[in-house]
Amino acid sequence: MKLYYPLMLDLKARKCLIVGGGLVAERKIGSLLVAGAAITVVSPDFTAAIEAKGSSGELVLHRRIYDSEDIQGFSLVIAATDLAHVNKQIAQDASKEGIWVNVVDQPELSSFIVPSVVRRGKLTLSVSTGGASPGTARRIAAELESAYGQEYEIYLDFLSEMRLKVQDTVKDRQSRQTIFKQMLDWDVLEKIRNGTFTAWRQEKLDSFEQDST
Ligand SMILES: C[C@@]1(CC(=O)O)c2cc3[nH]c(cc4nc(cc5[nH]c(cc(n2)[C@H]1CCC(=O)O)[C@@](C)(CC(=O)O)[C@@H]5CCC(=O)O)C(CC(=O)O)=C4CCC(=O)O)c(CCC(=O)O)c3CC(=O)O
Ligand SMILES: NC(=O)C1=CN([C@@H]2O[C@H](COP(=O)(O)OP(=O)(O)OC[C@H]3O[C@@H](n4cnc5c(N)ncnc54)[C@H](O)[C@@H]3O)[C@@H](O)[C@H]2O)C=CC1
Helix, strand or coil: CCCCCCCCCCCCCCEEEEECCCHHHHHHHHHHHHCCCEEEEECCCCCHHHHHHHHCCCCEEECCCCCHHHHCCCCEEEECCCCHHHHHHHHHHHHHHCCEEEECCCHHHCCCCCCEEEEECCEEEEECCCCCCHHHHHHHHHHHHHHCCCHHHHHHHHHHHHHHHHHHHCCCHHHHHHHHHHHHHCCHHHHHHHCCHHHHHHHHHHHHHHHHC
16 A cells, blocks of 8 residues: 655746646645645646636746646646646656656555645645545545634644744743743633633733743
8 A cells, every 4th residue: 555645845936837728627726726836837827717827827827738848947846737648748758857746646646735825824734645535535524624723723733823923932941841842821712702712811811921031
C-alpha cells in the first residue's frame, strides 16, 4: 500500500499551472487561489467561473492546447484535461523537470494528490483516503465541518495571539512549555459560544501583562 506524506505547502505567489478548463480544473483552481498561488491556466476553453476570474485578473488564461514547453518555470502542475494521453504527457514533462504534478484522472501518475479540506481560520482539517474514495473523504470532512464550528477560528486566533505574547515575554523555555500546556485546558470554546469570551480575553491579557512585568 502507498502511504502518502501529508504536509502544509506555502504556495503564496508560487507559480502553478493548471492544464484544462473544465469543472475539475475550476475546483482545483478555487483551492489554490485560497492559498494565494499565482495561477496560469492553459486550455482551449474555460468554464464561466474560470473565465470570470481571468477577466478580473485573478488568473492568467492561455486559450490554446497544452504544449510540453508550457510547464517551464512552474513549481506545481495540475493535469486536469479530459484526455488521458494529454494528462500522461503532462505528468511525464513534469517528472522530467522535477515539478510536483497532480493528474486528476490517473492518481498513479501523480506525485501528489489533493485531500478534502475544512477551514476554520488558522485551523485546517484535511482528509484523504489515498485515492480509494474521494466521496468518503468528502463525507468525513463534512462530519468534521459540523464537529468543528466557526468558533474555532476565534479560538485559534486567540491561542496564536497568546502564544506569540508568551514567546515574546517568557524567556525560560520550560516555563513557556508549562504555559502552553495550561492554555490548552482553558475553557475558551465554551466562552466563545456563550458570549463571555471578549471580556474574559481582555482580563486574561491584562493579568498576563501584569504577571510578566
Ligand atoms: C486521487 C485524487 C487525485 C486528485 O484529484 O487529487 C482523486 C481522483 C479522482 N476523483 C474522481 C472523482 C471525483 N472526485 C470528487 C471530489 C474530490 N476529489 C478530490 C480528490 C481526489 N480525487 C484525490 C484523492 C482524494 C482522496 O481520496 O483522498 C477532492 C477530495 C479534493 C479536490 O479535488 O479538490 C474532491 C472533494 C472536494 C470536497 O471536499 O468538496 C468527486 C465528487 C464531486 O465532484 O463532488 C468525484 C466524482 C464521484 C466519485 O467518483 O467518487 C475520479 C474519477 C473517478 C471515475 O470517474 O472513475 C478520480 C480519478 C480516479 O479515481 O482514478
Ligand atoms: N480528480 C478529481 O477530483 C476528479 C477527476 N475527474 C476526471 O477529471 C477529468 C476532467 O474532468 P472535467 O473537468 O469534468 O472535464 P471537462 O471535459 O469539463 O474539462 C476538460 C477540459 O480540458 C480541456 N482540454 C482538453 N484537451 C486539452 C489539451 N490538449 N490542452 C489543454 N486543455 C485541454 C478541455 O477543453 C476542457 O476545458 C476527467 O477525465 C474526469 O474523469 C472527474 C471528477 C473529479
